[in-house]
Amino acid sequence: MAVMTYIDAINSALREEMARDPSVFLIGEDIGKMGGAFRATKGLLEEFGEERVIDSPLAEGVIVSSSIGAAMAGMRPVPEIQFVDFITPAMDAITQQAAKLRYRSAGTQTCPLTVRVCYGGSVGGGLYHSQSNTSWFIHCPGLVVVAPSRPYDAKGLLKAAIRDDNPVMFFEHKKLYRSMKEEVPETDYTVPLMKAAIAREGKDITAISYGYTLQLTLQAAEQMRQKHGVEVEVIDLRTLAPLDTDTFLESVAKTSRAVVIHEDNRTLGIGAEVAATIAEQAFDCLDAPILRVTSPDVPLLPAAAELEKFCTVSADKIVAALERSLAY
Amino acid sequence: MATTFEPAVLTRDTEMELLPAEPDGALYRRLYSYMLKCRMVEERIRVLYRQGRFAGNYFAAVGQEATEVGVTLDLLAEDTIAPSHRNFVTHIMKGTPLPLMFAQIYGRKTSPDQGRSAPAHCGYAPLNVITPSSTIAAQLNIGTGIALAYKMQRRRNVVVALSGEGSTSLGFWHEAVNFAGVRRLPILFVVENNGYAESVPVALQTAVSDISVKAAAYGIPGISVDGNDVVAVYAAAREAIDRARNGEGATLLECKTYRWYGHSEIDPAKYRDPAEVEFWKSRDPIPAMERRMESVDLWTSQWKKELEAEFNREIDEAIAFADNSPQPEGDEALDQVYSFSIRERELERKTWEPRFAGRLAK
Ligand SMILES: Cc1ncc(C[n+]2csc(CCOP(=O)(O)OP(=O)(O)O)c2C)c(N)n1
Ligand SMILES: [Mg+2]
Numbered sequence: 001m002a003v004m005t006y007i008d009a010i011n012s013a014l015r016e017e018m019a020r021d022p023s024v025f026l027i028g029e030d031i032g033k034m035g036g037a038f039r040a041t042k043g044l045l046e047e048f049g050e051e052r053v054i055d056s057p058l059a060e061g062v063i064v065s066s067s068i069g070a071a072m073a074g075m076r077p078v079p080e081i082q083f084v085d086f087i088t089p090a091m092d093a094i095t096q097q098a099a100k101l102r103y104r105s106a107g108t109q110t111c112p113l114t115v116r117v118c119y120g121g122s123v124g125g126g127l128y129h130s131q132s133n134t135s136w137f138i139h140c141p142g143l144v145v146v147a148p149s150r151p152y153d154a155k156g157l158l159k160a161a162i163r164d165d166n167p168v169m170f171f172e173h174k175k176l177y178r179s180m181k182e183e184v185p186e187t188d189y190t191v192p193l194m195k196a197a198i199a200r201e202g203k204d205i206t207a208i209s210y211g212y213t214l215q216l217t218l219q220a221a222e223q224m225r226q227k228h229g230v231e232v233e234v235i236d237l238r239t240l241a242p243l244d245t246d247t248f249l250e251s252v253a254k255t256s257r258a259v260v261i262h263e264d265n266r267t268l269g270i271g272a273e274v275a276a277t278i279a280e281q282a283f284d285c286l287d288a289p290i291l292r293v294t295s296p297d298v299p300l301l302p303a304a305a306e307l308e309k310f311c312t313v314s315a316d317k318i319v320a321a322l323e324r325s326l327a328y
Numbered sequence: 329m330a331t332t333f334e335p336a337v338l339t340r341d342t343e344m345e346l347l348p349a350e351p352d353g354a355l356y357r358r359l360y361s362y363m364l365k366c367r368m369v370e371e372r373i374r375v376l377y378r379q380g381r382f383a384g385n386y387f388a389a390v391g392q393e394a395t396e397v398g399v400t401l402d403l404l405a406e407d408t409i410a411p412s413h414r415n416f417v418t419h420i421m422k423g424t425p426l427p428l429m430f431a432q433i434y435g436r437k438t439s440p441d442q443g444r445s446a447p448a449h450c451g452y453a454p455l456n457v458i459t460p461s462s463t464i465a466a467q468l469n470i471g472t473g474i475a476l477a478y479k480m481q482r483r484r485n486v487v488v489a490l491s492g493e494g495s496t497s498l499g500f501w502h503e504a505v506n507f508a509g510v511r512r513l514p515i516l517f518v519v520e521n522n523g524y525a526e527s528v529p530v531a532l533q534t535a536v537s538d539i540s541v542k543a544a545a546y547g548i549p550g551i552s553v554d555g556n557d558v559v560a561v562y563a564a565a566r567e568a569i570d571r572a573r574n575g576e577g578a579t580l581l582e583c584k585t586y587r588w589y590g591h592s593e594i595d596p597a598k599y600r601d602p603a604e605v606e607f608w609k610s611r612d613p614i615p616a617m618e619r620r621m622e623s624v625d626l627w628t629s630q631w632k633k634e635l636e637a638e639f640n641r642e643i644d645e646a647i648a649f650a651d652n653s654p655q656p657e658g659d660e661a662l663d664q665v666y667s668f669s670i671r672e673r674e675l676e677r678k679t680w681e682p683r684f685a686g687r688l689a690k
Contacts, residue, residue: 025480051480057510062469062503069473072458073408075480077473092500096463097470104461106442107664108453141665165667203684242666242673253683282680 004184006148007177009155010040010116014078016188017162018048021076024162027054027063028080028116037082038118038177060086064093064115068101068167071111076162084119084171085128091136098167099142113168114161119147120173120212120263122312126303132264132295137169138241138273144193145241147171149214151182153238156191164193171240173212180215194239196247202231205322206251208274209261210237213313217261220318232322240270248274249282256287257325263313266294288328293321351624359558360617360627361635362401363393366417367614368639369426373433373447376647377593382434384447387413391556391588392522394613397421398561399488399518399581403569408456410471410489412464414520414587416448418490424452426642427649436653443656465495468504468517475513475578486572487515488565493582494525496542497533505580509546512577516568519580520555522587527599543580555583556613559620586611 004012018024025048026041032055035042045053056063060081067077081087087094094115102110121130137145144166148154154172161168199214200221209217214236221232233255235248252258258278260271271292278290293313295301301308370388377386389396392414400409400421411418419429424440432439432450440452441459451459458474460467471489478485495501496519508515519539523530536542543550549568553560561583568579586608590597597605621627662671 054511057503057507059503059507061500062472062507065466065469065500065504066473066476066507069458069470069475070477070480071473072470073474073477073481075477089499092463092466093469096461097466100461101459102664102666104441104445104449105451105453105459106440106444108440109451109459110667144666242670249680253680256682256684281677285680285682 001183002186003181004151004155005178005181006151006154006172007038007040009151009184010158010172011042011044012184012186013155013158014041014044015047017159018044018052023074024076024078025052025054025070026078026080027056027067029056029058029063029082031055031080036080038174040080040116040172060090061093064090065097067113067115068093068098068111071113072101072109077113078162079113079115081115081117083129084117084133085131087117087133094137094143094167094169095140099140102166103142110165111167112165114158114170115168116170116172118174119171120175121301121308122175122212124303124305124308125301127299127301130301132262132300134171134240134270135264135268138270139268142167143241144168144239145171146193146239147173147211148238149176149199149211149236150180151184153191153197155184156189157193157238159188160190160193163190168193171211175212176215191238194242194244196238196244197236198233198247198251199236200232200234202233202255204230204232204255205257205259205325206233206235206248206255207259207261207318207322208235208237208248210240210270211263213261213263216313216315217318219315220322223315223319224322228326230322230326237270243273243277245277245281249278252278252282253285256285258286259291259293259318259321259325261293261313261318263295265297265300266292267297269294288325291321291325293318351626353626355562356559356617356621356626358401359397359562360614360621362397362421363558363614363617364632364635365420365639366393366396368636369417369420369429369643372643372647374589374593376433382447384435385592385594386433386447387416387592388589389414389417389587391608391612392520392585393417394558394561395518395520395555395583395585398558399490399516399565399583401562402566403488404485405455406483406485408458408471408474408485408487410458410467410474410487411460412467412491412495413448413460413462414492415490416450419450419452419457422452422455422457424455424457426646428452430646430650431653434650434653435655436650437656438649438653442660465491465498465500465504467491468495469500471515472504472508472513475508475515476511478514479511484573485514486569488518488569489515490518490520492525493519493521493530493539494528494533495519496539505542505546505548505578508578509548512575514572514575515578516565516572517578517580518565519582521582521584524587524591524600526591526595538582540580540582548578548580550580550582552582552584555585556611556616558613558617
């Protein structure tokens with residue numbers, strides 16, 4: 001065990017997977033000498049050489065599409081998209097090529113690649129360094145979309161993603177990179193994809209989130225205990241697509257109340273899918289309307305501190321929603 | 329495709345001699361007979377379409393056979409073809425069985441894609457033909473990635489990536505060629521300049537008259553050839569492929585040719601001057617090769633008749649196979665979205681009952 005930040009955990013997963021499997025290679029902007037915009041690939045060029053840590057041209061389209069081809073030819077590419085805000089040039093590669101290759105070839109051609117994407121706000125990044133955009137990919141069958149909330153999961157899920165035979169979109173929240181530390185094994189382990197986790201057990205109300213807002217949800221749960229003696233069950237979705245619905249449905253059947261929290265825009269965010277699933281499959285379990293705590297439907301995130309604060313999810317906003325649900 | 333770092337077993341000798349100055353009889357016969365076969369297959373597909381024997385559409389490369397054949401003949405099984413919608417017949421040179429090609433056109437269960445993709449948008453994994461999407465130019469970038477893998481795996485294999493002149497206007501095209509230049513990848517980019525992208529003439533696509541000049545911007549050789557001269561196309565492609573195989577990087581090859589029919593079977597191509605079409609039909613690559621071969625006693629009309637009889641028999645058999653192949657079952661639409669099944673998720677959505685005793689008492 002070692003105490004690691006989220007970024008350490010990512011780095012450690014990449015190093016271990018590259019050492020384990022010679023077909024794993026990295027490609028992206030500034031990932032070589034510089035070790036990545038956030039230093040996720042620090043030291044890997046020195047350890048594995050230029051052929052396996054490729055500083056690409058400034059072209060997201062070819063970063064992902066060349067990874068698709070390489071994966072078809074037996075490699076395990078891990079392309080990096082510096083900011084999800086700049087993923088749009090790679091949208092065709094991801095949504096039309098990678099996501100559908102297995103389907104349109106009836107399983108005869110596949111591209112196991114893991115696209116690492118840095119996302120999220122609350123760092124004063126402004127409109128083009130703060131977006132989440134997970135919904136774009138959740139809406140695209142054929143992709144596995146993963147968004148870990150803590151260092152332990154970041155390492156275990158990244159290793160699982162690299163070994164998985166499907167194209168995986170791996171969302172890393174920039175605010176998590178250095179804001180928390182925890183014990184992470186230095187030995188080999190994986191965390192299963194497509195499996196949510198109960199991040200905190202409780203019996204009174206279910207709060208469902210992922211990524212950075214999962215940490216805020218845990219803070220809100222603690223406040224609820226101290227303020228009201230309420231036990232909030234916190235579900236960490238971990239994989240956003242395909243969604244593990246059983247874990248949160250099981251929880252709602254126990255608590256009868258649900259609040260969904262995410263940083264993406266409200267409309268058609270994962271909260272909409274979670275709420276619809278609960279309404280369809282657990283309607284009789286509910287004692288209160290399902291509530292959502294999300295960013296508003298505006299471009300995310302305006303730069304000025306007050307504007308940003310207004311838009312982003314906070315522990316206080318989550319507490320308010322939990323209280324509203326309980327008061328219903 | 330296997331994960332392996334061993335050198336691939338090459339099915340044919342990779343030492344490609346430069347074309348001899350004297351006509352190479354065996355080569356000329358192969359170039360000619362493949363062109364004839366491509367023509368016959370596509371003309372038959374067009375008839376089947378008009379007869380309503382299959383749904384969707386088709387994108388014939390009739391008139392462009394010299395290019396289709398010249399750039400893909402003599403590839404190794406382990407080499408990759410990255411085709412566009414226009415290059416269905418390149419399967420023939422790669423060796424994809426004709427019955428599977430017709431099953432694909434017919435959308436049958438026996439097709440390599442089991443009825444998923446539109447006609448002609450078909451790959452063949454055993455011989456490394458990439459399944460093309462419809463997004464113009466996307467196959468080039470994927471092909472570039474395969475070339476990257478070949479290089480990393482120390483394999484002496486190459487990628488031939490085909491696209492039309494219209495594709496050269498897209499950002500993807502430039503990203504692919506640039507990347508291949510930067511990393512000296514074993515890939516041949518073939519731009520089939522057939523004058524039109526659907527209805528849009530090449531003059532509205534680019535301000536240059538030779539698309540091959542674009543290669544200079546990416547530090548790779550660029551060549552333009554008469555795309556209706558199969559020997560010229562083959563020679564240029566051969567040289568580029570040999571260079572790629574020997575680790576000398578990518579080449580851009582523009583083949584100037586012409587699409588005889590509309591963009592697809594539903595396009596009457598009214599936007600073209602009939603005189604222009606007639607001019608290009610007079611430059612039909614097949615009779616041109618016949619004349620060339622006849623002058624050195626390599627071609628007779630009797631031989632052509634024999635070839636036609638043989639190809640017709642093959643095509644008839646392939647169509648019979650497609651006709652007798654089952655349609656996929658409707659619920660097979662749920663398969664191969666992921667490496668795991670989603671059937672249960674889609675078909676068996678269960679309902680949850682309240683389990684909180686305290687709540688029921690409330
Ligand atoms: C990105 C994209 N835009 C538009 C289309 C619609 N479309 C299909 S083929 C085509 C023309 C392609 O022209 P060209 O690249 O010259 O190839 P050709 O059909 O002449 O072989 C267009 C516009 C598409 N499939 N993909
Ligand atoms: Mg064209």
